[in-house]
Amino acid sequence: MKSRYRILIVDDEPFIVNGLAELCLGAEFLELEVYKAYSSSEALGWLKRAKMDIVLSDIKMPGLNGIALQKEISRQWPHCKVIFLTGYDDFSYIQEATRQGSVDYVLKAEGNDAVLSAIEKTVELLDQEIEKDILxxxxxxxxxxxxxxxxxxxxxxxxxxxxxxxxxxxxxxxxxxxxxxxxxxxxxxxxxxxxxxxxxxxxxxxxxxxxxxxxxxxxxxxxxxxxxxxxxxxxxxxxxxxxxxxxxxxxxxxxxxxxxxxxxxxxxxxxxxxxxxxxxxxxxxxxxxxxxxxxxxxxxxxxxxxxxxxxxxxxxxxxxxxxxEAGERNRPDRIGNLLGRSRSHVKRMELLRGCLDNGDREEFMQLFHEVTDPSSFPPEVEYLLKMEVYYGLVSVMMPSLVDMEALCRNVEGEGAVDYITLTHLEEHDSWTEAAEYFERLADIIFNRKEQGKQDQQHEVIAKVQRYIEDHLSGDLSLTQIGEAVGHNPSYLSRLYKQVTGEGLSESINAARLAKAKQLLKETTDKIHVIAAAVGFSSPPYFYRFFKKTTHLTPQEYRELHNM
The missing domain is CATH 3.30.70.270 (Reverse transcriptase/Diguanylate cyclase domain)
Known part of the structure; x- marks a missing residue:
């Protein structure tokens, strides 16, 4: 099973954190979402903001050391795995870490290959645990x-x-x-x-x-x-x-x-x-x-x-x-229970209500035609069953009508709904006319729901894009963007891809590249200043990113456009 995991890198030496972050980002086969913390307190802040799957941490740090940090990690996110970076003189710490359940440790002298190997092994362990425990x-x-x-x-x-x-x-x-x-x-x-x-x-x-x-x-x-x-x-x-x-x-x-x-x-x-x-x-x-x-x-x-x-x-x-839930929501008054006592009737109306609530138009219409089929009504109780179905449909449709005044005007064609017609079966000339009335109403409700969802989705996407443009030099992690626009990071990533056809990380990189090109053409700022301005803490990483994307170095691009 292939998953996307979050890794938090913790060390009090910024150059170590940045180097390890660059190493993890470069290992695309691991599909890691990388976060950085330059102290234990900053790491605790991240643990309160987002679920972490892997923590790669120095074992000796000022303040809260790696062992104490690990205990807090196990309390906050019990499934999270910890990899410690250690020196040769940290044997007593390593023993305690092993007793506490650390998944692995890497000697700092072993180099990047050992770090990547430990992370890869940890990713495999996370996959195995899920597959083993949940079948x-x-x-x-x-x-x-x-x-x-x-x-x-x-x-x-x-x-x-x-x-x-x-x-x-x-x-x-x-x-x-x-x-x-x-x-x-x-x-x-x-x-x-x-x-x-x-x-x-x-x-x-x-x-x-x-x-x-x-x-x-x-x-x-x-x-x-x-x-x-x-x-x-x-x-x-x-x-x-x-x-x-x-x-x-x-x-x-x-x-x-x-x-x-x-x-x-x-x-x-x-x-x-x-x-x-x-x-x-x-x-x-x-x-x-x-x-x-x-x-x-x-x-x-x-x-x-x-x-x-x-x-x-x-x-x-x-x-x-x-x-x-973000807070109290205004809700329409409860509609009286217009359903009959028949259990089968209640069940069918609940299915219709579920389809309407979930925006499942095709299934709703299929069930609606079954429910309103006049051939299903035995002659001896035909009128009673038609009344039961009619007023059951009223109870299904009414909540949407209460919340959608614009829809009500569209249904009737001239202002507000005629609730006398809506709530009285005898106002319709035939059962066929009544069924067609409800079918038109359902069709408009589904259209309005879909339009409302699209409007909300595009509003969220616009907020994301504005936030990216305004914060190119800052934290553009999924967690930070999710907090800024008020949505779960994982869901936000999927929504962005669905609506725009482009991954959120690709959009961020495109925005950073566009801004970098603008600064290279319009300013004389040094390359490392421009790198920081578009969110790259490591100038070499910015250099490689720019070269890979444009096939030119930043300096070559500047010279080409200033000739």
Whole structure:
């Protein structure tokens, strides 16, 4: 399995850090995303901002040494591997590092080849661990241990509960009855997962297997820091209720952060790896919406409704979304329950609602035609079933109408929707006319959703491009850009490629090259000054980059254009 990993290089000697960064960037076969830190405190800052897969660190540094740094790494990112750079006189440190679980160490005197070999071995180990610990076969073996039906029903009841206090005693009693492992007295972090590109033609057993496989992957990767339970809801979606594990030992105050904040950062950082593993092992794309705060059990229903809207709107209707709640969201009032008591009817309407929320036009229309087919209504109950289907469709469409006033005007052609016509079956001359009305409405909703998603995507891309232009001399790592525009770095990279057809790193290099050419033609600045101005801390690396791209050295380019 080939993955893209992040490596953080840590040393108090800048020339060592820059040289190793250049070495890693030049090893394109490793596909590394490289970050640099010139002190342990700066390294801790990066660990709080982004998930790191490999840390290449000097073992002796002022302040927090490599061993203490390694302990903090294991607390923040348990899957991260550490490679230490050591001298011949560091044998006692090496022994302690080995006891602490360091993956490898390299003597500084061994040179670059040894460093690259250690990194390559570490990449292979990361791949092997994922393949060893998370196999589809494991999902089959663990199906019998899936959450009982009563657990799922109870959690869904909690999620749909009206606002108001929940008695602690009631929670404790029900948790004990249902053998739920979560603590009713601890706050929770809510996470919604959606399986993208779900195929209706797959058998129920295959669907169940894939759901359990994804559930197992999430549980395995989030397990080092969280206790959690998963509940299926809607169409190919899961609710994850997470709680942080208790601290097992004391840690130095200078490296300790609140447990809840650290666990929340860990969960957010692991989501992109969960997506990669699901896509690689299961050939399945997934999307996530994560709460931005820990909440008590009585606030879970409101948090659940907000995350559903986040996942089902805007950027969330694409594939492989990775979204985090940014704050309170305005939501339309709840529409009354217009569905009948028939379980099959409710299920079909939920499927339609899921397709509409997820932007799945083709599947929606196929199911819509099945639901509205007049030949499926037995004559003796034809009118009752038509009423049930009609008002079920009203409940499916109404939330979109509430949020999309412009769409409402397009549907009717003259201002606002005539809600009398919309909500009364008898206003239509025939069942065929009523079905065609809803089909037109659905078609416009899908068009508006797709246009809204494209508008948001292009707005994000424009922000990225402006940030790159304004910060060519600064930090243009994926993590920094993601923080600047408010999106997960991995998801942002995929979105940028999808919308522009060009990788984000290629765009950054193109912008740096264009600016470098401009400065070479229009100024007399020295080459090393221009290199720094376009974001290259190493002039030799800038020289090689420029020569490889233009087939000219920077000086040759300047002389050619100043003749």
């Amino acid at each position: 589809l076969a494991k999902a089959r073996d663990n199906m019998r241990m899936a959450l009982p039906f009563l657990q799922q029903q109870y959690v869904l009841e909690l999620m749909q509960k009206a606002p108001g206090p929940i008695r602690r005693e009631e929670l404790e009693q029900r948790f004990a009855e249902l053998e739920m492992k979560l603590d009713p007295g601890k706050p929770c972090l809510l996470l919604l997962c959606r399986l993208d590109g779900w195929q209706r033609q797959e058998s129920p057993s295959a669907q169940s297997l894939m759901l359990y496989a994804v559930q197992n992957i999430i549980g395995e990767l989030l397990g080092p820091m969280t206790e959690g339970m998963a509940v299926e809801f809607g169409r190919a979606k899961m609710i994850w209720i997470l709680q942080h594990k208790e601290e097992s030992e004391e840690h130095p105050e200078e490296v300790r952060s609140p447990a809840a904040e650290r666990v929340q950062r860990f969960v957010h950082g692991m989501l992109e790896q969960i997506q990669d593993v699901c896509k690689t092992l299961l050939k399945l794309k997934t999307s996530f919406a994560m709460a931005g705060e820990w909440v008590d059990w009585e606030r879970l229903p409101d948090k659940f409704e907000g995350l559903k809207q986040l996942l089902d709107s805007g950027l969330g209707i694409g594939h492989e979304s990775l979204l985090t």
